[in-house]
Amino acid sequence: MIACLYGPWPGLAALAGQFSPMVETAAADTVVFSVDGLGSLFGNFHQIASEISRRGAEMDIQASLAIAPNKSTAILIARAYRGVTIVMPGQEADALAAIPIDTPLISPDLLLKLHRWGVRTLGELAALPEIGVVERLGEPGYQLRRLALGQGADLLHLSLPPIEYTLSQEFDDALELLEPILFIVSGQLHDLTAKLNANGKSARRIILTLTLVDGAHFVRLIDLPVPMRDPLALLKQVQFSLDANPPVAPVVAVQISLDPAEPRFVQAGLFHPAAPEPEKLHTLLARLRALAGADRVGSPELLNSHHPDIAYRLRPCAFEPAEPAEPKSRPLKVALRYFRPPLAARVDTRNQTPRRVTSDRITGEVVHSAGPWRSSGDWWADTSWARDEWDVVLEDRAVYRIYLTDTKKWFLHGSYD
Amino acid sequence: MANIASASATLYPRPALKLRDAAEGLGSLPRGTITEILGERSTGRTALAQTMLATATLGGEVAAWIDGCDSFDPASAVRAGADLGKLLWVQCAHRLETALKAADMVLHSGGFGLVILDLCDIPATALGRVPLSYWYRIRNAVQHTPAIVLVLAKEAVAKASSAHQLAMSQSSIEWRGLAPFQTIVRMESEAVTRKPYDAVPLKLAALAEA
Numbered sequence: 001m002i003a004c005l006y007g008p009w010p011g012l013a014a015l016a017g018q019f020s021p022m023v024e025t026a027a028a029d030t031v032v033f034s035v036d037g038l039g040s041l042f043g044n045f046h047q048i049a050s051e052i053s054r055r056g057a058e059m060d061i062q063a064s065l066a067i068a069p070n071k072s073t074a075i076l077i078a079r080a081y082r083g084v085t086i087v088m089p090g091q092e093a094d095a096l097a098a099i100p101i102d103t104p105l106i107s108p109d110l111l112l113k114l115h116r117w118g119v120r121t122l123g124e125l126a127a128l129p130e131i132g133v134v135e136r137l138g139e140p141g142y143q144l145r146r147l148a149l150g151q152g153a154d155l156l157h158l159s160l161p162p163i164e165y166t167l168s169q170e171f172d173d174a175l176e177l178l179e180p181i182l183f184i185v186s187g188q189l190h191d192l193t194a195k196l197n198a199n200g201k202s203a204r205r206i207i208l209t210l211t212l213v214d215g216a217h218f219v220r221l222i223d224l225p226v227p228m229r230d231p232l233a234l235l236k237q238v239q240f241s242l243d244a245n246p247p248v249a250p251v252v253a254v255q256i257s258l259d260p261a262e263p264r265f266v267q268a269g270l271f272h273p274a275a276p277e278p279e280k281l282h283t284l285l286a287r288l289r290a291l292a293g294a295d296r297v298g299s300p301e302l303l304n305s306h307h308p309d310i311a312y313r314l315r316p317c318a319f320e321p322a323e324p325a326e327p328k329s330r331p332l333k334v335a336l337r338y339f340r341p342p343l344a345a346r347v348d349t350r351n352q353t354p355r356r357v358t359s360d361r362i363t364g365e366v367v368h369s370a371g372p373w374r375s376s377g378d379w380w381a382d383t384s385w386a387r388d389e390w391d392v393v394l395e396d397r398a399v400y401r402i403y404l405t406d407t408k409k410w411f412l413h414g415s416y417d
Numbered sequence: 418m419a420n421i422a423s424a425s426a427t428l429y430p431r432p433a434l435k436l437r438d439a440a441e442g443l444g445s446l447p448r449g450t451i452t453e454i455l456g457e458r459s460t461g462r463t464a465l466a467q468t469m470l471a472t473a474t475l476g477g478e479v480a481a482w483i484d485g486c487d488s489f490d491p492a493s494a495v496r497a498g499a500d501l502g503k504l505l506w507v508q509c510a511h512r513l514e515t516a517l518k519a520a521d522m523v524l525h526s527g528g529f530g531l532v533i534l535d536l537c538d539i540p541a542t543a544l545g546r547v548p549l550s551y552w553y554r555i556r557n558a559v560q561h562t563p564a565i566v567l568v569l570a571k572e573a574v575a576k577a578s579s580a581h582q583l584a585m586s587q588s589s590i591e592w593r594g595l596a597p598f599q600t601i602v603r604m605e606s607e608a609v610t611r612k613p614y615d616a617v618p619l620k621l622a623a624l625a626e627a
Contacts, residue, residue: 272477273476273477273478273479273530273563274478274527274528274530274563275478275479275528276479276526276527276528276529277527277528280526280527280528281526281528283526284522284523284526287522288507288519288522288523291515291518291519291522292507292508292509292510292512292515292519293508293510296507296508296509296510297505297506297507297508298505298506299501299502299503299504299505299506300489300491300494300501300504300506301491301501302491302492302495302501311491311492312491312492314506317505319479319502319503321477322477322503323477324475324476324477324478325475325476325477330468330471330472330497330498331468331622331623331624332461332464332465332468332497332621332622332623332624333464333467333468333493333496333497333498333623333624333625334464334493334601334603334604334623334624334625335463335464335467335490335493335494335497335623336490336492336493337458337463337488337489337490337537337538338487338488338489338490339488339538340486340487340488353597368592369597370592370594370596370597370598370599370600370601371597371598373598391599391600391601393590396457396458397457397459397587397590398457398458398459399458399459399590399601399604414488414490415458415459416459416601416604416625417458417459417460417461417462417463417464417537
């Protein structure tokens with residue numbers, strides 16, 4: 001059985017929530033909830049209605065109350081009659097018969113047609129032949145007639161309160177090391193991710209709040225690239241964040257919150273090659289940044305520039321699944337290997353042609369050279385360059401690119417390989 | 418020479434790695450093993466590796482280039498046909514230990530089809546001090562996975578942990594134009610499969626034009 005509270009009073013949902021967790025706020029002034037199973041607590045439906053009315057009076061709510069076998073009947077009765085109305089199964093059509101059809105449950109264009117037919121009440125609508133109604137109004141007409149007969153089959157659309165994913169813990173003694181703090185955080189993350197899992201959610205962001213011994217709050221916001229709920233992956237993110245930026249004083253309390261988000265659904269192609277899992281990739285990138293340096297890890301991206309040294313930038317990795325291209329034969333292309341930073345060198349020249357290259361790592365007689373080629377650009381910016389470049393073959397048959405700056409300094413730029 | 422080749426074929430199973438295929442793609446490169454590409458400068462090691470990078474990334478696989486001495490040139494990789502959006506580049510700033518640890522992390526993370534460990538410009542003395550257990554760990558990490566580990570170096574470094582070795586040597590360089598304003602047209606190399614041994618070298622040519 002379904003109960004409906006109708007009236008312009010605030011707190012209808014709170015009143016309904018005292019009796020059932022399955023509450024739907026159908027409109028601002030209409031709340032529907034299930035009263036099944038309340039018999040063992042309060043008795044029959046009259047006693048249940050009496051208890052709802054009593055608690056409503058305590059909350060200064062004088063809403064109309066209807067209890068009916070289905071949702072639409074309960075709503076129609078509550079809107080039509082003041083006070084308490086109870087409709088037992090089998091009595092729906094009789095209870096609805098006198099109610100005018102001008103109700104929000106019926107669309108305006110259908111109402112107009114029904115008015116033209118001279119239909120004024122739900123009882124008159126229910127008395128129409130079913131086939132005739134369907135022939136003239138189609139499926140909406142069929143549903144409307146069932147509504148008038150009290151045979152609506154609408155389900156409750158539950159309005160659940162927002163779920164908090166926050167846990168906090170205070171310590172007897174202040175903690176100075178990260179390891180015991182992470183131990184506490186690990187337990188909290190396991191509990192929170194279990195809660196996420198139970199509600200079919202994942203986490204999009206971690207909010208870690210550490211209360212320091214001096215009362216200050218140390219807050220870290222960790223945005224996750226994809227929603228995830230693996231406690232170990234989340235713990236790794238917290239660990240990397242605290243390793244990179246540890247709290248400045250001992251910690252006396254820790255609170256961790258997770259921002260819920262819809263989980264990620266991935267349907268990988270059957271013939272698509274495997275790619276790193278986003279959760280693992282994020283952890284891997286964090287580890288690699290800690291190992292090699294934050295600006296030394298990523299996917300290269302070419303810039304629209306001819307600058308010989310900074311014609312690319314590193315951007316965060318995001319490997320999206322892609323349709324593999326048709327395999328085909330690829331010719332080898334001569335590759336350049338950079339010396340980063342360029343190797344300072346001493347170059348002996350004759351008739352402006354390099355004859356010998358001497359540097360800390362590479363030394364040799366030049367057996368063949370080509371150049372110079374003038375290269376310059378960005379004269380309007382701090383990144384301006386101007387140089388003369390040669391390709392030289394040394395006696396070990398290796399081919400290098402060397403250059404002479406405008407300040408008459410020689411450098412080894414790279415080698416061809 | 419033919420007798421030697423046939424004798425080795427009788428003694429050992431035919432190498433799974435065929436140079437011609439390797440140059441054209443990853444089709445015959447053995448997965449789940451370490452393959453070393455060895456040679457001095459300007460022998461085509463990097464050109465061969467970047468061609469394999471192109472084949473892997475265009476085939477939809479994700480690749481990692483662990484760059485021991487920050488020598489990787491993204492523009493060269495694009496000329497070879499690589500999709501840089503499928504590439505993870507780790508610059509190790511001449512730190513050998515960082516490069517080895519990074520390779521280990523990448524392999525244990527999983528999902529990478531090709532991992533290139535570029536140690537070409539690391540001094541041989543430093544490479545010689547790497548304990549074999551490091552290479553053994555990398556071999557174990559790649560074993561039973563569909564990943565290919567390519568190690569680029571001057572000399573063999575992975576020792577028994579590598580399943581295949583290619584030794585590259587330069588044959589010739591072809592220039593175009595009037596001296597001194599010449600440009601490189603192509604660099605020809607010879608590649609020999611050292612492990613498993615195949616006496617017949619394959620000639621490879623790397624083109625300089627885009």
